[in-house]
Amino acid sequence: MTSKVSPAELKSWIDSGEEVAVLDVRSAAEFAAEHIDGAYHVPVDLVADHAQDIAAALGGKVALICRSGARASRAQESLSAAGTDNAYVVDGTVDDFEKAGGAVVRGSSTWAMDRQVRMVAGSLVVLGTLGGTLVSPKLRLVSGGVGAGLAWSALSNTCAMANVLSKMPWNQGAKDPSKDAVLEQLADR
Template sequence: MTDGTQTATTLSPQTLRAWIDTHEDLIVIDVRSAAEFETQHIRGSYNVPLPLLSEHTEDLAERLGKRVVLVCQSGVRAEQARQRLDGAGMGSALILEGGVPAFAAAGGDVVRGAQRWALERQVRMAAGGLVVAGLVAGKFVSPKLRALSGAIGAGLAFSAATNTCAMGNALARMPWNKTASEPSAADAIGQIPAQN
């Protein structure tokens, strides 16, 4: 409990490690893209990318039991998934603190595949590169091109305010992030054993 009235929504990597060994009813759902999941994931976890989970929240909630842990790279997408599941009446899902990287750093059992940059790192590189390009182009080509830097800054502020990321969604569709095919709803949800 975080206080007398509210239940905690996060779980430490160490606690998850212990739960994996002791709770047969545990379901770990990784809400990252298929490419990110392929790069590294918690052994035994199920990949249900956030866009798919968002479209089929009720179907997924029907299959889940009480002991569900949502994971992503840092916790942002897992929190979005938790809120969606909570809206569908499944308020017991927990978020892994620090995501898959923290679980791996804590000695958790992870499966490693082809290595690529995490989507969040790609967003930082693209945003930073566009800001620098806008400033350089504004200095040497036309001062009007500085507006590119302003637009990127405004987009980042909007992204923070709405807890969404249009650039991340766009980068997720790039060919280097599509080496693993995204699962269909039937495949992603159907792989999870029904707990109810």
């Protein structure tokens, strides 16, 4: 079961001085573009691969945030399996936290990964449909392939297109932290 916290409640925890670690589990590019002031960048795959070590470094409440809640929920499951029972998924985005009056750090403006995926998937569907009508009916398979990929993405809670897009040059400016760097940051808090 997912434990959630609203952006406004998270802000009240932070403002009251309550011990809370905000872990942003998005990609490096998304974190560099915007994040909650004081948040730690701990990508969801790092949490999944090193949940025991990360859980041991955490104390107090843990707020997990991403774009849609899916990655934060995965991180919460990993931490829960490692014995952390005080991790909460933020029921909203960094923008929602800012609307609640929270401090946000803004950096370079790279499109969020979900927006990049929607743009590429939508473009491929349009091209496949047009190509299937104007060039060869076989090109409609492109649209079907994209649709199947999106359905699989929803079922498996993974995204092959996002993995490919994350390797594109415009997404390479920021790098994911290492396990050791994350554990050092958490220990210093």
